[in-house]
Amino acid sequence: MTETPVSEMSFEAAMRELEQVVSRLETGNVPLEESIALYERGASLKKRCEHQLKAAEEKVAAITQDAGGNAVGTAPFETE
Template identity: 75%
Template sequence: MTDTPISEMSFEAAMRELEQVVGKLERGDVALEDSIKLYQRGAELKKRCEAKLKEAEEKVAAITLDAEGQPTGTTPVEGQ
């Protein structure tokens, strides 16, 4: 795990750490108290990743609208 506060992590850094947390929890070789802390950290990392994805989607949406707010003919964001 990194010392960088989750609120300052890039999407990629948060995703990497989330994968590490999930890996440790899946192995099941962590003490119960540590598992709870890891689960909480994982939930915070997941929330950060979701927020960064939302920001990216909003930026893409803003770029693909013309001055009147109409789509400029680009394809929608996947999953929308």
């Protein structure tokens, strides 16, 4: 776990730390007080990731829609 404030973390850093928190909690070998602190940190990390994903989705939507809400400059994704 880092000491970096969650509000200053990149999406990738927050996800990495969230995965570490979950892994530590899943072991069940963490004292109660530490478990509570980890859970609180994990909740903050989750919220940060959700916020950053929502912001990214809004940016993509703004880029791919015109003023009328119609998709522009996009083509269907095709797989071979």
